[in-house]
Each structure stands twice: as C-alpha cells, then as structure tokens.
Amino acid sequence: MPDYTIVESVKNKFNIVCAWQEKYKDNIPKSNSELWIERVLILSAGIFILAILLITLFIFAKGIPLIAKTGISEFLFNTEWNPLKGKFGIGSMFIGSLAVTFGALLWAVPLGLITAVFMAEVAPVKTRDILGSFIELLAGIPSVVYGFFGLIVVVPFIRENFGGSGMSILAGVFILGIMILPTIINISRDSILAVPKEYKENSLALGATHYQTIRRVIIPAARSGIVTAVVLGMGRAIGETMAVVMVTGNAAIVPDSILSPVRTMTSNIVLEMGYAAGDHQAALFGTGTVLFIFIVVLNLVVDIFAKAGISNENR
C-alpha cells in the first residue's frame, strides 16, 4: 500500500491521532486581516452561548420568583390551576404532558424501531430511498398542520367510535406519535447503519439467520443510538405545542381515562399567554422554566449516552 501521506502512515503505525480536521489549524502565520476575520468568526460562534445565556436568564428571572413564592412542590404537584384565585399548581398539566408523551412513545417507538431496522437491514434500495423521502416529508410538515388534521379527522373519529368529545389524550397520543416517528427512525437507523459490518458477517458465518443477527448482534450494538433516539423523541413530544393544543381539549384537570381531555404544560402557555398579566403571566413563565429544565436534562442524558456509545466503540 502506498503511503497516502505521512500522516496516515504515522497514524497507522504509531497510533498517533492527527487527522486532517484537527490539523492545519495551527502555526499558520496570520496577517492582520486574517486575525480580524478570525475574531469576527469567534464572535459569531459566541452568539450561541450568548443566546442560551439570555434565554436562561430571562425565562428564569420571570418564572422562578413565582415558583419560589408558590413553593416548588406546590407549583409542580398541586393540581389546582385557577389564575383568578391566584392558584398556580401545574400538577394536572405535568401529568398531562407525561401522559401524552409516554402514550406517544408507547406506539411510536416500536413502529419507529421496526421501520429503522427495515430501512437499514431489510428493505431493497429503492424502497429504502422512497421511504426515506417520506420520512423527511413527515418531519417537514409543520405541527400546526398535524394539529389541524387531528382536529378535523382524528378527534371526530374518536368521538364517533369511542365516545366522549374526542378531544382527548388518545388524540394527542396519536398525533404526537406520528410527529416523533421521524426523529426515532432517523437516529436509530443511523446508529444501526454505524454497526461495523464485521459483527454481522461474523454472526452470519456462525450460522445465525439474518433476523437472529439483527436481534442478537445488530440491535444490541446499536443500543446507545437507539436510546438516544427515544430520548430525543421524548424531548420533541414534551415540547410540542400546536398539535397538542388543537386536539387534547385543554381542560386543566387530572385525566381519568385516555378519552379524557387533558392540558399539557406547553398548551397552558400558548392558551393563556395572550391575556395573562402579573402573577398569572409569571406562572406561565414558571411553566416554561419547568419545561426548559426538563429539556436541558434530557439533552444532557443524550450527551451522556452518546459518549457512552463512543467509548463502547473504542472498547
């Protein structure tokens, strides 16, 4: 084999990591204008950090005093939401968010995973490509359109076939599930595709069937990616607003069945922001604060899983 560059051969022989992406960043003598350009670029990148700081600061500043005044557990778990009486407990909405989110995961995760495996391992190239563009489109449809479809089609369907008003957890679960399918499919498919070919070849060479190999070798190897997919899907579901607000009826009550209407934390904000003032408005920011913390924690979990995945591969 010819030495591609010295870098490659050094890397292979002595295991020194110096890929091109890491190099050519240093030591290049810089003129004055080059230095200025670099400063402008750094400043641009800094806007990300500034944005997240401002978002955290302003939402917390509006939300946390009210939460503190109400008491954290009172705010989170009390189910009485009555702004007129100054009662700000988001317990029912907390339950509402969790109910629609886990309901959506319940059916979207299995369907999404099967589809991901299908695309990565089973489908003919043409089918895979067509399905891929379908999923891209599914991801591109705005949530308000999903909500509209839910309102016009899913809600009446539930009302006629299962009773109640149709505006229900079930409607939310159905629409949200569709909306998180692309996230689950894309990420788990990529992680399945990233499983080294040798695993599969070795398993097949041992006499395992393709499906045994998928179940016992490929899926376990792609585990961390699949978990990431589920967690990100969960984040998307918890944060979703428009679709949910249009189909779940939005009653701030603790639901007693899947046909019962429910209000999520996101719905609470979008429904009342238009006219809220004073403590009421602050309570909506408090709801946003809870949501924000939830999402950031989920992201951290994903980060940890992604890192675990990398160290697994290095093992």
Add this chain to the structure above:
Amino acid sequence: MRTVNLREKLLTGVFWLAALAIAAILMVIIGYVVLKGISSVNFEFLFSPPARAGKEGGISTTIISTLYLVLGSLVLAVPIGVASAVYLEEYAHKNSRFAYLVNLTAETLAGIPSIVFGLFGFVFFVIFLGWGWSILSGAMTMAIMILPTITRTSQEAILAVPREYRENSLALGAGKWQTIRKIVLPSALPGIATGIILSIGRAVGETAALLLTAGSSLGMPASVTDPARTMAVHLYILAMEGISMERAFGTAFVIILFIVIINYAAHYGMKRLFPLKK
C-alpha cells in the same frame, strides 16, 4: 428448518407492514389536506386580503407576512450560522473549551421547544427591548431557532470538502481565509444551501413562537415594527376558533405545498453535494 423459515417470513411481513403504515399515514395526511384544500385555493384566495377576521376573503397578507418573517430570520441567521460553522470546523482547536461549549449550546438550542423560544422572544424582544409584537421580534426569535440547523448543516458540508483542496490551495501560497472563501465555502455551498432551505421550511411552519412574538394582527405589515400574522398562525386561529374551516383547509394546503416544494429542493441540494453516495 421449516419453523425457522416460517418465522423469518412472518418477520419480513411485519417489517413491510410497518413501512406501509408509515407511508399510509403520510399519504392520508397530505392527501386529505390537499383534497379538501385544493378547492378553496384560487387566484382570489391567494391574492386578496382576509376580511371579517378571516371568515371571508383570502390570505394574501399572511403570505406576505410569512415571507417577511422568513426573509428576516434568514438575513440574521445565515451569516452568523455559516460564520460559526467556519469557525468550528476551520479555526477552533480540537480541545478548545470554547468550541465545545458552542457545540453544546447549539445542540441544546436545537432541542428547546418553540414555545420556550416564544416565551423568551416575548419577554426579551417584545417587552424588554420594547419592540412590541412585530416582524422584528418574530424574525429575531426565529433566527435563534434556526441557527443550530444552519450551523450543523454548514459544518457537515465544510467537513465534506476534500482536504486535498485545502492542501493544494495552501501550497499555491493562498492564505487561510483565501482558501476558505475561494475553495472551501464554494465547495460546501450545496450543503449550506440545503440547511438554509430546511430552515425556511421550519420558519414557514412555525406557529407557537410567532404567536407570542409577532402577534396575530391580520393587517398588511408596513414596516418591520408592525405586528404580523403568518399562514401557520392564521391556520391555527381559523381552526381553533372555528372561524372558517374552508379557509383553514385552503391555508393548510398552501402551507403543505410550500413544504413539499422546500423538501424537494433540499433533497436536490443534498444530491448535488453527495453525488457519489449510495
């Protein structure tokens, strides 16, 4: 052997069924909106302003407002997003804490729900900076929302530029910035364009954040400080308040049409960037 065969066949069936279900869901949603909406859409619907809170008339002002907001957010987000990508891929050191932080915040920003962006835009742009419900507040908020998409796709596109291009350019005596501007960025352009197109899609469909930052005024915005109602917000209000289902369908149809066109364009851009893949 027979039982194994049967099981494998059954499993294959399950796989195809799942794929079919996904395709069916998409077909039903798009088909329904298109079939129900296409009859309401005509020249008059597209080019006349809404009347009686949207009960009558068309959606011209909401189309214009959508375009303003999309353009405004792109003008803000594209330069910053691409510049950040260039910094992260071409300048930052591998172990730079700053770059790590930027990557992490980009990831976090990408995960924040739009309603939270809406809250922030409301308290910061609308109230704190005193810009009120306006195109400016909406575009600023949306710019922050689409920044991560633009930066991510640009980063990937820059990463895909063969290192030989850079080496050759540098060996010819070009400076670093010259190399980036004349070789790296032009080569990465299709990928960057894809990111921009995807962001347009997101902006066209955005509702929650804009409801809180750009308001829902139906008038034709005359300046960036005027409030505006986009198509997506219009659809929400028409449907939720039961103003006119016929016009809601028409609006949904126009939005879907936008999204399909945008998706096709993005796909095409990707194909140009990675012509050899697959």
Add this chain to the structure above:
Amino acid sequence: MKNIIKIKSRGLKVFYGNFQALYDIDMDIESNKVTALIGPSGCGKSTFLRSINRLNELIDGVRIEGQIYIDDKPVYEKDVDVVALRKKVGMVFQKPSAFPMSIYENVAYGPRIHGIKDKRTLDEIVEKSLKAANLWDEVRDRLKSPATGLSGGQQQRLVIARVLAVNPEVILMDEPASALDPVSTARLEELIAELRTDYTIVIVTHNMQQAARVSDYTGFFLNGRLVEYNRTDELFVNPRDKRTEDYITGRFG
C-alpha cells in the same frame, strides 16, 4: 551553471508528538535537476518533502528542528514570508485534485490569489502554463468547462499547470503518478523531463523504475534517516549501503 545548490537541508529533525519522523537530514539538492526520494512507507520521505514548503506545520503537535535553506536563505525563521515561500516552491500531491471550478479558473487561481487581476495577463498565464504542462491541446476548446470532468491523468497535468502558473522555482511532487494509469504516467514522466530545464524538481516515488527513469539524483530514506544519496545511475547500479541494495532489489519493502 554547474552544480548550483538550490535546497540545502541541515540537521533537519521532525517530530509528530513523541514520534520522531526524521533524524538529522543533511541533503543538498541541485538546481535544475530532478531529485527522487525513495523508500518504504512511513520512512519520512513525504515528511521531508513537506518540510521544504513548510506544509508540515499544518499538523497539530509537529515540531521541527534544524534548518532548510533555499538559495542559501533559511526557511525556518520567524520573519520568513510563508506565502512567498510557497509561491517559490510549488507542490503536486498524490491524488489529482482539480478544484471544483472551470479549467481556466483552476489555473488562474494562484495568480489571482497573488493579486493579478488583468484579464489579458491571466489569459496569457493560463495558456502558457497549460502549454508547459502539455495539456493545452486537449483543453483549449473547453477552458470554461468544469475541471472535475477531466481524467485523472489530465487532472494531474492540470494541477502541474496550476503550480506553474504561480511561477515557482522548485516543484515538489509527492507520488504524483501513483493514482494514474500507465499511459498517463508515461506522459507525466515526459513532462517532468521537459520541466527539468526550467525548474528544480523533487519527487517522492514508490516506483523505483520511475525514479531511475526520471531522476538525476536519488535519495533513499529508511526509518526517518537518509541512508544513501547519490547520482541515480550510481545508486541503482552500485549501491554502497547494504540496506539500499536490499530495497532496490526488492528484498524488503
């Protein structure tokens, strides 16, 4: 005109992190000659080549000691203008790499970078360079079409034209023919022979026949050391070092 030394290496050491890639290289490279560097993979010859135009510095964690002189001027000094150095010392890489722009723009890229804007001057440079690279006749009718449509061999000659357009004095070639078919390789070797009259050429190659065919001098590198350096006819016929003999007779590799 005889025996002018163009490039002089004195005690050159290169480290990548803890790994030493080159040990005390002393080497004199003659002007207007072709000097070939041969040796097994990872032996340091590419590193040496990249040290001459300071392209090695692009790698993180690299450390360079010793000195290289071009026209008796040191290359590794604080106040050396790297851009001017790289203008003077062109480089052709292993993989033919036309930029994704037109043939014309590829060749005009260097001159433009160095501030030439006049259209007619650029036209002249492009034509002259393409002619010198033996490519003009094949592309004169399609200068505006994308360079990526050229064959590998044509791309490599285009890369050489692009280097020539900057008007260098030295041309470094890092296995320029390894990705080419035999016919293209033969054309490239012809070109190298022609270029020798105007340029000092240093070429890294794996192909010993190629080294023997095109070069006046040959240096044999092994494990980061310059084992033997001599006139090509001498080195291939009468290697002084046992290791050189083993290598050129194919006894290890």
